[in-house]
Amino acid sequence: MKFLAGTWVGDWLTGLGRIAALAREAFASFLTLKVAWRDLLFQIYFIGIKSQSVVIITGGFTGMVLGAQTYFQFHKIKMDTATLAVVGVSMCSELGPVLTALMVAGRVGAAIAAEIGTMRVTEQIDALRTLATHPVDYLVVPRLLASTIALPLLTIESISIGIGASYLVGVYLLGIDPVYSWSNMLKYTGNIDLAFGLIKAFVYGGIIALIGCYKGMSCGVGAQGVGRATTEAVVYSSITILITNFFLTLALQRVAVMVL
């Protein structure tokens, strides 16, 4: 494998290996149950509560535009009342978790990388180590747990707001029959769609926190290093979420077919 050293493929594989090692270390630390609960609660507040405006706007406007576009196409073949069903399935299994994760990656992933990166360049992480505190226990585990707890909750919120906004646009702006639309949505949107969305949100929460923490802890020197780590955290999290989404959809679909 020496021929890969110094190439972008080698760097990419090294980074992947280090993130996997960080995840393993964080999981082992979590099993010791020495989580700093105060930090965990603060991180849930920071990731969950502070992301409200981003999630509400994303969910609401995605639901509205999806409802409107679906209606414009379905109206041509007189299937107006199927609009909300399409919105329900799309929001639950794809758009809700993916768009919420992308928005949270932009806000939270960047903040995690910037905060930990600044701690690294100002020797605060070294100070933690000299005070006999493992940086993974203190910095990574609370953020990872908070992110995997908060993202499914934010996704549920985004889905609910998206479907609600779509309903309002469909019924009050475009004149779709409310009873048939709602009934069709309940008929075609199964619990499995919601379960897909929540599993995805859990995985994306982990991706955002892990990449943010990894980029922060391995950032270069000075303000430039922190800036680069922040940008890379957002870009790599977003790309990883989009790629993972495809494979996760296929895998979950396969599992659903086998189980149901």
Add this chain to the structure above:
Amino acid sequence: MIETRQLTKSFGSQKVLDGVNLRIENGQSVAIIGRSGGGKSVLLKHLIALLQPDSGDVLIDGESIVRMNERQLLRIREKFGMVFQGAALFDSMSVAENVAFPLVRKKKKYTPGEIEKRVAQALEVVDLPGTQKKNPAELSGGMRKRVGLARAIVYEPQILLYDEPTTGLDPIMSDSIDKLIIRVRDHFKVTSVVVTHDMRSARRVGNRVLMLHEKKIYANAPPEEFFASQDPVVRQFIDGVADPQEILF
């Protein structure tokens, strides 16, 4: 006891330490001096395993720490306190929270009352009583270093490492930090390792002075002997005379 054996470290193609051997007995106070960028801080960070050597060994009380992983090192690091060049205070916490941090994270559980008392005592030792509620951003450079020292001594470690404690401070503040290092050394009977290029500080805080030159320990002597040395390299450093060939116009 702290010991290094044939310690070698490079960053990329630049070798910083090349076979450094040193031995610091318990209770000793050692000043490590040398030119800027000469590897003093790198050597100090090896003593607490913040950096890993390319080759060689570091022993703390006879136990090698070079091949330990980060979790195994937690036990060793409980013996240490370190004061960083930039203080490295946690800027999201108040002064009291910074000083209390090691006590809160310790296996031994302290009651909130005990923590409060110990924090107040540590801040008193560093002449900063009543600053508990301040934020690190509100403090001057000297005050930040003193809070860093309070954080390092609050759990009474056996070994204290100081990374350039007087750099960037005015002479009066430097004097106050030096006196503080001596007071802490004598009060807590700790082993002290002070990295500095402040000659006055090196003369006062160390029982021994070690000079790092050309990636090795070049001189190792008690302060009186060291400062009386007629060795041209040592003399040049003590007198602060630049080599004419190094002056670029």
